[in-house]
Amino acid sequence: MTVTTSRDVAGALSVTVLGCSGTYAAAGNPCSGFLVRGGGTAVLLDCGPGTLANLQEHVTLDEVDAVVVSHEHPDHWLEIPLLRHAWRYGWGVRREGVPLFATTGTRRLATSLTSGDLDDTFDVTEIGDGAVFRVGALSLSCSRTAHTVESLAVRVDHAGASVAYTADTGADWRIAELGPGLDLVVAEATFLSADGLTGMGGVHMTAAEAGGSAAEAEASALVLTHVLPGRSWAEAVAEAGAAYGAPVEPAAPHRTFEVGAGPAPA
Ligand SMILES: [Zn+2]
Structure with a gap:
């Protein structure tokens, strides 16, 4: 796995x-929210508040082939109504029938x-546990996690490479549910073990639980996300790394x- 902040x-x-x-935005x-790209296809995977601005640092709104939302929290x-604003009322970016999987x-x-008007912009497909679908060059599959509401972890495959996103989950759901051969897992790590909230009643994972689950799945790389504001990303990375048995990367905007x-040079 390589890490870059380049647009390319x-x-x-x-x-x-x-x-x-x-859970809520930090400063x-x-x-x-994540932009997943492969083979010329771009999928917006979750679109929490604030992600619409950052999305446009990497692609134009025309270049988003589909939106996939893991769960209703x-x-x-919450950018869905604003994406609709852009695609319905925006200048030079109007679109209809944008695929939305939710x-x-x-x-x-x-x-x-959206006052009942979601369908004027989006072509909505409801997804659940075991859903398998394609967006352009990308193959996606879902596994229902352990959370307070129906929450779907998502695996994306393209050209023999695979990435997985746990969405929100407690440790009772295991990353291995998404199958073998994961090159990268982006795993939620809401809490630290020291918080004394291990398991959180099955709602969220600690960093150690994320690391253990990724190790069990034999994932080739682990990136942490969904760390609660006020909790230390550095401590989360250290804790997850100890359980995973290898270095872990923190997510951060624009990484x-x-x-x-990649494609062979021309
Ligand atoms: Zn949630």
Whole structure:
């Protein structure tokens, strides 16, 4: 795995962090959102508050091929009504039929926040546990995690490379559910073990739990996300690394993680 902050992506598959603050935005760090790119396809995976601005540092709104939302908690999708504003009322960026893959609960809440007009901009497909679908060059698959509401971890495959995103989950759901051969896992690590909240009643993982689950899945690389504001990213990385048995990277806005061989030079 290589790490870059360049706009250019060289790997077969990449994940660019748009925001990675857990539960609510921290200073300078929006809520959850990731740009997954491969084979000329771009998917916006979760779009928490603040991620729309950072998205446009990397791609134009025309270049987003689909939006995928993991679950209905507002820190993971509240840019949907604003994406609709852009695509319906924006200057030079108007679109219809933008593919949106979301849980039933997310669709219900997003429809409410757009006064029932979600479908004038988005072509919505409801997804759940075991959902498999394609967006352009990317193959996606979902696994329902352990969370307070239906929450879907997402695996993305392209050209023999694979990345996984745990979404929100407690440690009772295991990363290995997404299958073998993961080149990169972006795992939530809301808490530290020292917080005394291990398991959080099955709602979120500690950094150690994220590291242990990634090790069990034999993932080739681990990036932490969804650290709660006020908790130490450095401590989370150290704790997860000890459980994972190898160095761990922290997510941060505009960091891009690339896996797999890129296209051959022309
Ligand atoms: Zn959640």
